[in-house]
Amino acid sequence: MSDRILDTISTPEDLKPLDGAQLRVLAKEIRDQLIDTVSQTGGHLAPNLGVVELTLGILRALDTPRDRVIWDVGHQGYVFKLLTGRRDRFSTLRQYGGLCGFPKRSESRYDVFDTGHASNSISVALGLAQARDARGTDEQIVAVIGDGSLTGGMAFEALNHAGHLGTKMIVVLNDNEMSISENVGALASYLARVRLDKRYIQLREAVEGSIAKVPGIGAGLVAAGEAAKESFKQLVVPGMVFEELGWKYVGPINGHDVQKVQDAITWARNAEGPVIIHMVTHKGQGYAPAEVSPDEFHGIAPFEVSTGKVNGAKGGPPSFTEVFGEAIVAEAALDERICAITAAMPSGTGLGRFRDAYPDRFFDVGIAEQHAVGFAAGLAVGGRRPVVAIYSTFIQRAYDQIIMDVCLQNLPVVFALDRAGLVGEDGPTHHGVFDMSFLRAVPNLTLCTPADEAELVDMLHTGLQTDGPFAIRYPRGKGVGVALPREPSVLEAGRAQVRRTGTDVALLAWGRMVGVAERAAASLMEAGVSASVVNMRWVKPVDMETVAWAAQRHDLVVTIEENTSIGGAGSAVLEALADMGLTPDVMHLGVPDCFVTHGAMNRLLEEVRLTPSGVSEAVLGRLQRVSESEGERHGQTQSRRRAR
Ligand SMILES: Cc1ncc(C[n+]2csc(CCOP(=O)(O)OP(=O)(O)O)c2C)c(N)n1
Incomplete structure (x- = not known):
């Protein structure tokens, strides 16, 4: 029998009777559990190690799930999962069919909102708070x-709106x-000043105390009106930026x-x-390797707990990300106009x-x-040659800017879209x-x-x-192991590369699916089908x-594309065929019209049948149907002839 306190926590209510000493023991147990599980599943370790006490305090101060907690991005929600009835399934984290690595409403009634992309939590919380007020209930809403x-624009927009509405909510x-790396920006510098400059706090305490005590002066200051008070506050109150926007800052x-x-939330x-x-x-609090390298342990592959070293064989081909990172450095050496832009992911994008x-x-x-x-x-x-390196999923945020700010004006901006296709866990x-x-x-x-x-x-x-x-757009993970060009070449836009010529079937593939098509062609050959x-x-x-x-x-x-089958590369072929008045038999393979779950990449590719066997089986199935229906047509013609 385990004597862990953690094993006695089935709901957040079980946290409430614990005393300070028990909470410290529990915090240690949670950290051990996080390290143990994430060392096997991979995942967002450092963010979660950092929010153990914060999550405990929030859950003790609130009445969840009646009170609502929205986790921005949601990558730091593992502790919350552990304490809200999902401890027994925690070892399945990020595995196919297991717990999701992000909040998921379908997983638990404690999960209020499915997150994953940053900076929307305040907007969502404000919406929930407005809905609560319209209903006339009184639950707390916490983002x-x-x-x-x-640093994301959406967060600023929501602060602005909520400060204006004055809606009751907590951030x-x-x-x-x-x-993921060191935070950047003027707001980060401002927070650092607030955080680090003890003088703010000491000055505030000293001044507030003395104003209250000295008769006449304190009262005089207040009587001098709001303007004086505000400018005075600006000097001594940390968080003044938020106060100016209509928020109370604590x-x-x-x-x-x-x-x-807990006290702050209760207040x-x-x-x-x-x-x-x-x-x-x-x-990374509480695990030395993560404290030393919080960026590496932001999201980490399975690792050895004693050393913090990632498991698995080193070597093999470089990743697409690494190749991009090297290639852009080489390009920049020859053209001083080239600039690189990342949205908070310098190492993830190889920059x-x-x-x-x-x-x-x-x-x-x-972000x-x-x-x-x-x-x-x-x-x-202004004459520079910018390369914007952003993951495919996150560039979705900037669709309007791509259309209006870049493409409408035909500007030379290169988009390097990493993690295109399925990404796995x-x-x-x-x-x-x-x-x-x-x-x-x-x-x-051009795409x-x-x-x-x-x-x-070359691209x-x-x-x-x-x-x-x-x-x-290029995928997550390693390249295929081909030699890199000594000198990059300019490729002719709109010119494909025929890799294999056959007679029965043409497999037209994009990106990582080219390798899949080649392997499918080999197995089709064994089944007597000749594929290009x-x-x-x-x-x-x-x-x-x-x-x-291909059609003729x-x-x-x-x-075959690793993209939704709606409106993507396959659709481009269908449109081209229609434009040319060609009507061959066409099959259109891609990611089906659904949100694909989490899990190991191979498992997911298997699920959507974008594997060599998935492709060859689909092709054989289609050829079989075609020959059956041709057979039927042939049979019908014969019987019609006989009838005549
Ligand atoms: C729109 C968007 N861009 C980029 C990311 C990738 N991303 C995930 S977490 C993260 C950093 C979040 O930092 P912070 O909010 O301070 O949380 P911490 O991990 O430090 O707890 C980034 C850039 C994302 N999830 N969403």
């Missing part, structure tokens, strides 16, 4: 947002000075002290209007070397994808399966996808030589000539 996520600002508070967290729940509580925490080599040409704009694209547009108008909030559909609708944009890492180098080079918007394989390379412009060749020389044309 927990990190200092990194507070817990979890300030650990880190986004803090800074030690977010590793459960009692202090805020009785206050009028919107309250922001500034809590200071340490990312670490660029940042070190060209600090003046490197911009981390914070601000819309601004990143608008900013790139300005750079381009992070699940539906992170799969990059829409970009081909929403990007190919935009005029002036391509490399089948291997060598092509990525980046091609993009930088192109006088107009250019997007490259084309690396289509370009989504826009699509290669009309090759599409026509094969019984069946099959399109």
